[in-house]
Amino acid sequence: MRxxxxxxxxxxxxxxxxxxxxxxxQFTFCTPYIYILFILSLPVSCxxxxxxxxxxxxxxxxxxxxxxxxxxxxxxxxxxxxxYFAIKLFVSEENRITNIPSFHxxxxxxxxxxxxxxTVIHHTALLALETMTFVNWWITLLRIVISSAVSIAIIIxxxxxxxx
Amino acid sequence: MKNLxxxxxxxxxxxxxxxxxxxAFLLIVHNTGYQxxxxxxxxxxxxxxxxxxxxxxxxxxxxxxxxxxxNEENADLRNQIVExxxxxxxxxxxxxxxxxIPAENDLQYIPAKIINNSTNKYKNYITINKGKRDGIMPGMxxxxxxxxxxxxxxxxxxxxxxxxxxxxxxxxxxxFKSNNYIGPVEWQGKDYRFANLMDIARHVHxxxxxxxxxxxxxxxxPEGIPVGTxxxxxxxxxxxxxNIQLRLAVNFRTLSYVRVIRNxxxxxxxxxxxxANDNPN
Numbered sequence: 478m479r480x481x482x483x484x485x486x487x488x489x490x491x492x493x494x495x496x497x498x499x500x501x502x503q504f505t506f507c508t509p510y511i512y513i514l515f516i517l518s519l520p521v522s523c524x525x526x527x528x529x530x531x532x533x534x535x536x537x538x539x540x541x542x543x544x545x546x547x548x549x550x551x552x553x554x555x556x557x558x559x560x561y562f563a564i565k566l567f568v569s570e571e572n573r574i575t576n577i578p579s580f581h582x583x584x585x586x587x588x589x590x591x592x593x594x595x596t597v598i599h600h601t602a603l604l605a606l607e608t609m610t611f612v613n614w615w616i617t618l619l620r621i622v623i624s625s626a627v628s629i630a631i632i633i634x635x636x637x638x639x640x641x
Numbered sequence: 642m643k644n645l646x647x648x649x650x651x652x653x654x655x656x657x658x659x660x661x662x663x664x665a666f667l668l669i670v671h672n673t674g675y676q677x678x679x680x681x682x683x684x685x686x687x688x689x690x691x692x693x694x695x696x697x698x699x700x701x702x703x704x705x706x707x708x709x710x711x712n713e714e715n716a717d718l719r720n721q722i723v724e725x726x727x728x729x730x731x732x733x734x735x736x737x738x739x740x741x742i743p744a745e746n747d748l749q750y751i752p753a754k755i756i757n758n759s760t761n762k763y764k765n766y767i768t769i770n771k772g773k774r775d776g777i778m779p780g781m782x783x784x785x786x787x788x789x790x791x792x793x794x795x796x797x798x799x800x801x802x803x804x805x806x807x808x809x810x811x812x813x814x815x816x817f818k819s820n821n822y823i824g825p826v827e828w829q830g831k832d833y834r835f836a837n838l839m840d841i842a843r844h845v846h847x848x849x850x851x852x853x854x855x856x857x858x859x860x861x862x863p864e865g866i867p868v869g870t871x872x873x874x875x876x877x878x879x880x881x882x883x884n885i886q887l888r889l890a891v892n893f894r895t896l897s898y899v900r901v902i903r904n905x906x907x908x909x910x911x912x913x914x915x916x917a918n919d920n921p922n
Contacts, residue, residue, distance in 0.1 A: 497695045500759065508761060525654045533661045540668075542688050543759075544766040544802060547668030554665060558658045606669065608763050608830075616830060620763075 480520060480576070488535065491515050496542040506620050509628040510549075512539055513599050514635070516557050517592060520576045525561055532557025545607065552603040556595045567591050580636050592632050600625040689756065689800040692768055696756035706895055714786050748863055750900040751775055753801075760807055760833040760893045767791065767803040769899060777801050780861065782902040788867035788890030789813055789855060790899050801901075806868075807833055807893055814859050815868045818852040820845070826853065826868050826887060833893050835872060838885040845883070847874050853887055860907040 495512040502508060516532050523531075536550030543549070564578070567587040580588050600621050608617045649656065700707070753775075757768040771777055773796050783790040783803050791805035804811050812825035815838065824840040838853060851871040857864025869887035876883050904910070 497691070501699075502761070504761060506761070526657055529654070529657050529661055533665075536665065542691075544768075545764075547665045547670075550668065551662060551665035554658065554661045558654075604763075613830060617763075 484515070484519065487518060488515050492535070492538055492542075495539060500543055506616075507623045507627055509624060509631055510600065510603065511628055511631050511635075513553065513556060513596065513628075514632050516553060516560065517595060517632070518578055519560070521564060521578065522576055525558075528557045528560060529554060548603055548606050551606060552599045555602050556599045559598060560595060563591050563594055567594075579639070588636070589633060593629055596629050596632065597621075597625050600628065689768065689770075689797075692757040693770065696754075700897065703895065703897055707897055710786060710898070717786070747904060747906045749776075749903040749905065751777060751903060752898065752900050753777075755897050755899060756800075758893070758896065763830045764810065765805055765807040765833075765893075766794075767805050767896075767899075769801050769803060769901075770799070771901065772797050772799040772801050774798055776903055777901050778903075781904075782861040783899050784862070784866055784902060785891050785896055785899050787892070788869070789862060790891055790893075790896065792861060793901065803899075805893060806836055806889060806891075812839075813862070813868055814856045815853050816856040817845075817847075818854050818865075823856050823858070834889060836869065836887050836889055838871075838887050839882065841883040841885060843876055843881060843883065847871060847883055847885060849873070860904050860910045862902065863904075 491512040491514055495510065499509055499511065512535065515535055516528070519528060519531060532553040532555075533550060536553030539549040539553075540546050567590045568583050569587070576582070578588065578591065583591065604617055604621050604624065608614075751771060753769040753771040755767055756770050757766075759765045759767075767783075767790070769783075777793060777796055779793050779796055781793045783793060789806065791803045791808070792811055793801050794804045795802040806813060806826065807828050809828055809830060812827040814823065815826045816823040822841060822845045824838050826836050826838050828836045841847065849871055853868045853870065855862040855864060855866045855868060867890040869889045872886045872888040874883050874885040
């Protein structure tokens with residue numbers, strides 16, 4: 478029960494921060510999308526179908542606020558699906574029993590790898606789909622690189638804060 | 642049969658994944674049919690309410706700039722009153738002239754406040770706090786004190802979403818103020834301060850600082866609203882067209898009040914043009 482409330486609160490908080498604050502950041506080429514921390518922090522034991530549905534709902538909510546119907550939904554469902562494989566790939570068997578992904582439960586390096594891989598996949602899918610063209614592809618690439626770097630930095634920094 | 646069922650159960654997660662991704666993709670592709678998606682865009686009332694609250698907080702910090710803007714606009718309006726009074730005096734003298742036909746008042750301006758705005762995406766959108774009940778319809782032009790802002794895309798009862806120039810989905814039909822050569826202004830997705838003027842043939846004389854205004858050849862914008870000024874231009878040896886970069890007249894980052902243009906002659910204008918298109922003879 479506590480885990481469900483915790484996740485719902487995290488969902489609301491991240492959506493509000495993303496929509497009211499981060500989406501309005503006025504730096505050229507850079508919009509961090511840290512709302513995906515919700516998907517990254519779902520319990521390891523969460524059934525995979527619930528992962529997917531949660532990703533879908535999260536994406537649709539963000540889309541509603543940013544007039545990008547379908548874009549965030551697509552990217553979110555994609556990483557919600559790949560999350561399972563990422564955990565399998567980076568996290569050792571004994572650490573996988575612990576529930577909420579964090580530095581503490583996964584170990585520092587595995588957790589960073591997990592965050593980096595999924596964030597980059599999400600941002601690439603999102604920004605490439607948003608542009609939907611290969612004209613000026615290097616601008617899209619620049620957007621992906623800068624936005625991913627900033628998102629990852631924020632997510633990791635949040636973990637450090639939590640640990641202290 | 643049993644194998645088939647087992648197959649579906651085994652890969653059920655993958656099928657769910659495919660189903661959700663297809664839904665998302667269809668939503669992206671159908672995004673252009675705007676009437677249907679009002680519910681799922683930021684013109685819906687939950688999202689719009691939230692933006693209204695956050696907008697009022699942001700407004701507080703923009704008050705000083707807004708004040709300066711209002712002052713400027715005030716001065717501008719006063720100048721216009723003086724001009725109009727002069728004009729009126731002139732026309733009163735002309736009253737006995739039977740060949741004089743008074744201009745019809747076909748434009749109305751609906752003032753609106755921006756409650757959400759972005760400038761750093763590839764496709765930017767603006768949400769305003771006026772909608773269908775204030776007379777706003779999709780396709781209407783939107784301007785600010787400084788110049789052209791964009792075109793209304795989606796309308797709900799109380800809110801509307803605008804596609805600004807900072808979105809490659811639209812181009813603004815524009816011309817040189819000095820010599821009337823016409824070309825579309827398009828945004829390349831890079832810097833919110835600059836856009837490009839296309840289709841200007843190489844025989845045209847272009848100077849740095851030339852004013853670009855709306856052409857008045859569509860029913861969306863009247864003639865003469867500033868779009869921008871020429872910042873840089875280049876012409877390769879073999880190019881048929883100039884490569885012209887404009888500094889946009891409107892600063893989209895500090896924008897907070899706009900006016901929507903309602904052209905009362907628009908239905909007549911467009912239906913006439915459509916009839917002409919349908920019956921070329």
